[in-house]
Amino acid sequence: MSKFQDLMKEKFEKLKSQKDVTVLSIESSCDETAVAIVKNGREVLANVVSSQIEIHRLFGGVVPEVASRNHILAISNLYEEALNQANIRPEEIDAIAVTYGAGLIGALLVGINFAKGLSYSLKVPLVAVSHIHGHIAANYISHSELVPPFVCLMVSGGHTAILEIKDYCDIKLIGSTVDDAAGEAFDKVARSLGLPYPGGPEIDKLAKTGENTIKFTLSNSLKDTENFSFSGIKTAVINYLHTKEQKGENINKADVARSFEECVTDELVKKTFRAIEKTEYKSLVIAGGVGANSMLQAKFKTYGEKCGYDVFYPVLKYCTDNAAMIGSAGYYYIKNGKGLAELSLSARPSVSVTE
Numbered sequence: 301m302s303k304f305q306d307l308m309k310e311k312f313e314k315l316k317s318q319k320d321v322t323v324l325s326i327e328s329s330c331d332e333t334a335v336a337i338v339k340n341g342r343e344v345l346a347n348v349v350s351s352q353i354e355i356h357r358l359f360g361g362v363v364p365e366v367a368s369r370n371h372i373l374a375i376s377n378l379y380e381e382a383l384n385q386a387n388i389r390p391e392e393i394d395a396i397a398v399t400y401g402a403g404l405i406g407a408l409l410v411g412i413n414f415a416k417g418l419s420y421s422l423k424v425p426l427v428a429v430s431h432i433h434g435h436i437a438a439n440y441i442s443h444s445e446l447v448p449p450f451v452c453l454m455v456s457g458g459h460t461a462i463l464e465i466k467d468y469c470d471i472k473l474i475g476s477t478v479d480d481a482a483g484e485a486f487d488k489v490a491r492s493l494g495l496p497y498p499g500g501p502e503i504d505k506l507a508k509t510g511e512n513t514i515k516f517t518l519s520n521s522l523k524d525t526e527n528f529s530f531s532g533i534k535t536a537v538i539n540y541l542h543t544k545e546q547k548g549e550n551i552n553k554a555d556v557a558r559s560f561e562e563c564v565t566d567e568l569v570k571k572t573f574r575a576i577e578k579t580e581y582k583s584l585v586i587a588g589g590v591g592a593n594s595m596l597q598a599k600f601k602t603y604g605e606k607c608g609y610d611v612f613y614p615v616l617k618y619c620t621d622n623a624a625m626i627g628s629a630g631y632y633y634i635k636n637g638k639g640l641a642e643l644s645l646s647a648r649p650s651v652s653v654t655e
Contacts, residue, residue, distance in 0.1 A: 304420070305642055312425040312640045315394055321634060324382070324393045324418065325627030326375070328411030329403025329431050331355075331362045332620070333374040337386040337393070338627030341635075342440055345386035347617075347624040350374040357497045361487070368406035375414050390422055397630025400428040400641070401648030402458055408647035416643050427630045428641040431621075432459060432653050433471075435587040437628035438618040446583065446612050451576040453568060454653060455596070456588030457483035457500075460568075461653045462526050462575045465585070468632035471654045474575050475526025482564055483590045485530040489537045489560055493553050504593050507561045510554030514540065516563045526575050533563055565596045573603055585612045592619035 315321055320340060327334040331352040337345040352370050356362045383390065398415035399408060419426035432454060439446055451474070452463045460483070461476040480488075483500055490499025495506065516536050519529040537560055544551045576584050586600060591613045604611035618625055633639035 304423075307423065308419075308425045309640065311423075312395075312634065315425065315634050316637055318394070321394045321631055322388070322392060323395050323397050323427070323627045323630045323634070325397040325429070325623045325630055326411040326415050327399045327431075327434070327621055327623040327626045328371045328375065328407050329399050329401075330407060330621060331367045331370075332622070333371045333378055333411075334621065334623035335375070335378040335382040336623035336627045337382050337388065338441075338624055338631060341437070341628045341631035342444055344441055344624045344627075345388065346382040347622060348378050348381045348385065349622055350378055353498065359497075360491065361497050362404070364404045364406055367404060368410055371407055371410035375410060379414070379418075393418075393422055393424055395425045395427055395630065395634060396422070397427040397429050397626050397633070397639075399431045399434065399626055400645060401651040402431050403647070403649065405647050405649055412645055412647055416645065420643065425634075426641045426643070426645065427633050427639040428645055429626050429629045429633060429639060430651050430655055431626075432651065433629040434625040435589075436463075436465065436585070437632065438614040438622070438625035439585050439587060439612050440628050440632075441624055442614040442618055443612050446585070450581050450583035450585050450612075451572065451579060452585040452587055453572045453591075454587050455482050455568060455590040457481060457487060457590075459588065459653060460528050460530070462572055463653060464579065467636075469636040469638050473654050475528070475571065476653065477528040477530060478522070479529050479531040480534060482528070482530055482568065483588070485534045485564065486590065488534050489557075492538050492541055493556060500590060500593065503557045503561060504595065506554050507558040507595065510552065510556070510558030512559050512562045513552075513555050514559035516540075516559055518563060518567055526571050528567065528571065530564065533560065561593070561595050565593065565599055568596060569599045569603055572600075573607065573609075576609060582608070583610045583612065587614070589620050592616055
């Protein structure tokens with residue numbers, strides 16, 4: 301096996317200076333099985349996704365064992381579909397990029413083991429990519445003009461952080477959540493309101509019909525920092541609903557959704573713009589699944605135009621989990637000499653946003 305790894309190191313080094321690099325990428329961190337083929341980090345030749353939303357909606361959330369089983373059923377067919385969509389042969393693939401974390405261990409392992417098999421059979425380097433970096437790279441696919449440096453708000457079900465993107469693989473943490481991620485708070489509030497999984501889009505849709513009449517507040521202890529706390533507002537909404545139910549009073553769910561969403565998005569916008577004001581950058585990027593939230597996008601656009609910043613966020617199909625973003629990130633890993641993995645690569649349930 302050492303001879304194989306020596307060969308992979310040699311090929312990986314050559315890819316750093318190769319003009320065109322075609323990456324086949326795999327994403328299976330949660331409940332979407334995805335395979336993509338990306339050329340030079342920006343050109344998506346194929347992007348296929350098998351979603352399990354309807355399956356997990358029956359359970360009110362993702363069931364890890366069910367997710368893993370469905371990844372196994374889908375991944376081989378998606379690989380063939382991606383090759384057909386891109387109209388290329390396996391021998392034209394230069395590297396295999398795969399999400400190694402963060403995510404569900406069993407789900408990640410399906411993608412990782414499939415990627416290992418491809419790497420070994422095609423004799424091309426295996427590149428281990430952070431799911432977080434993938435979400436950032438989704439913007440490179442959506443906006444060909446976007447290049448570092450910039451400030452990024454990473455906002456998803458598992459992460460909420462403000463990042464300084466100095467270069468493609470040079471990332472500095474400015475601030476992060478001290479408890480729940482924003483996406484996690486959205487999902488838990490949605491569940492409390494009796495909305496179906498996934499909760500974030502349902503909150504966003506319901507909020508459009510409501511009024512900001514309920515004054516939910518966030519933790520005051522972090523007001524002078526770029527850190528976030530969303531566990532308090534989640535609990536405040538649950539307590540509000542419980543009190544109303546005990547008193548037998550009518551609950552306007554649309555108003556609850558609107559008031560909650562206004563409070564959370566205000567906090568995200570305020571602290572992100574405060575962070576970029578401390579830099580010389582003029583570009584601000586939103587990354588992660590919650591980046592698809594219409595209220596968050598609208599507020600960022602308004603503040604960006606008012607303050608003279610260019611605001612970027614991925615097109616909808618690249619906001620949520622997909623493999624194209626992993627292929628883009630994998631390309632920049634290769635060009636920066638990062639991420640070459642051995643066949644002993646394993647899954648990690650959590651990774652640092654700066655890894």
